[in-house]
Amino acid sequence: MHLLLVGCTGFVGRELLPLLLKAGHDLTVVSRKGNFSIGQEPLGGNLSFLQVDPSDATAWEEEPLLSALRVADGVVNLAGEPIAEQRWTVSHCKRLEESRLVTTTAMVRAMGKLRKPPKVLINASAIGYYGTSLDSHFTETSPAGNDFLARLCERWEAAAANKPSRTRLVVMRIGIVLESDGGALGKMLPIFRAGFGGPIGSGLQWMSWIHRSDLCELIKKAIENKSWSGVFNAVSPQPISMATFAATLGKTLGRPSLLPVPGPFLKVLLGDGARVVLEGQFVCSDRLRARGFSFLYSDLTKALEASIN
Numbered sequence: 258m259h260l261l262l263v264g265c266t267g268f269v270g271r272e273l274l275p276l277l278l279k280a281g282h283d284l285t286v287v288s289r290k291g292n293f294s295i296g297q298e299p300l301g302g303n304l305s306f307l308q309v310d311p312s313d314a315t316a317w318e319e320e321p322l323l324s325a326l327r328v329a330d331g332v333v334n335l336a337g338e339p340i341a342e343q344r345w346t347v348s349h350c351k352r353l354e355e356s357r358l359v360t361t362t363a364m365v366r367a368m369g370k371l372r373k374p375p376k377v378l379i380n381a382s383a384i385g386y387y388g389t390s391l392d393s394h395f396t397e398t399s400p401a402g403n404d405f406l407a408r409l410c411e412r413w414e415a416a417a418a419n420k421p422s423r424t425r426l427v428v429m430r431i432g433i434v435l436e437s438d439g440g441a442l443g444k445m446l447p448i449f450r451a452g453f454g455g456p457i458g459s460g461l462q463w464m465s466w467i468h469r470s471d472l473c474e475l476i477k478k479a480i481e482n483k484s485w486s487g488v489f490n491a492v493s494p495q496p497i498s499m500a501t502f503a504a505t506l507g508k509t510l511g512r513p514s515l516l517p518v519p520g521p522f523l524k525v526l527l528g529d530g531a532r533v534v535l536e537g538q539f540v541c542s543d544r545l546r547a548r549g550f551s552f553l554y555s556d557l558t559k560a561l562e563a564s565i566n
Contacts, residue, residue, distance in 0.1 A: 264336030268439035278302030386410035389536030432492035460500030462537035
C-alpha cells in the first residue's frame with residue numbers, strides 16, 4: 258500500500274517507519290523538517306518526504322500535499338504536540354489543540370474532496386479520553402471524561418470521524434509508550450540510573466502502558482486488516498501502579514527506587530498537566546483481546562528489559 262504518514266517523524270515513527278517499509282509499503286512522510294534519518298542504517302524501501310507543516314490548514318488544499326493524499330491508499334495521523342512535557346499555559350493548550358484539531362480537520366476535509374479517498378485512516382487519540390481516576394476501570398465503551406485532555410481527545414476523534422464514508426477509520430487511544438530513546442521512560446532512565454528514582458506522587462495512581470514495538474505492530478495490523486475499525490485502547494493487558502513501575506524499573510537497572518517525586522513539585526513544573534501523571538487511569542484493551550492480538554510485551558519486566566538492554 259502507498260501510505261501517507263503525518264506526525265510520524267518522532268518517538269513512535271523511529272520504529273514505525275522501518276516496520277512498514279519492511280512489510281513492503283511505500284511511504285510518504287509529511288514533516289516540517291523535511292528529510293530525516295533514523296539511526297545510522299539507511300531505511301531502504303520506497304520512502305519519500307514532504308516538507309510541509311500539516312497544522313497549516315491551507316497546505317491540505319494545495320500541492321504537493323494534495324497530490325500525495327490523492328495517491329495514498331491509507332493515512333496514519335499521529336500529529337500532536339507532546340501532552341505532559343510543559344506547563345499547560347493558555348498558549349501551550351492552544352498548541353495542543355491546534356496541532357491535533359486543525360491538522361485532522363483539514364486532512365479529512367481534503368480527503369472528502371477526492372474522487373477516490375484513501376481506503377483507511379489510522380488516527381491517534383489518547384487514553385486521556387477517559388479522564389483520570391484512582392479506582393475506575395475503562396474500556397473502549399466508557400464515556401469521555403470532563404477535563405481538558407478528555408475534551409480535547411473527544412474533539413480530536415470527532416474530527417477524524419468526519420472522514421469520507423468509504424474510508425475505514427481506526428482510532429488508537431494510546432497509553433504511556435515505553436522505549437528507552439524517548440517518551441516517559443527516556444526521561445526517567447537518567448534519574449534512576451543515578452540512584453535518585455522513585456514513584457511520582459502517591460505511587461497509587463495507575464499507569465496504562467504499551468511498549469513501542471507493540472504499538473507499531475498494532476498500527477500495522479490496523480492498516481492491513483480490513484476487519485479492524487472503530488476505537489481500540491492501545492495499552493498492554495497489565496496496567497500497573499506508579500509504585501510498581503518505579504520498583505520494577507529500579508530492579509531492572511539494579512538501582513534503588515525509593516525517592517518519590519512529590520506531587521506538589523510536579524505541579525509547579527507542569528501545572529494542570531501534572532494530573533496526567535499524578536492521577537492516571539486503569540485502561541483495558543478489551544477489543545484487542547477479542548481479536549486475539551498477541552503482545553510482544555504484556556509483562557512490564559520484559560518490556561523494560563527489552564528497552565534498556
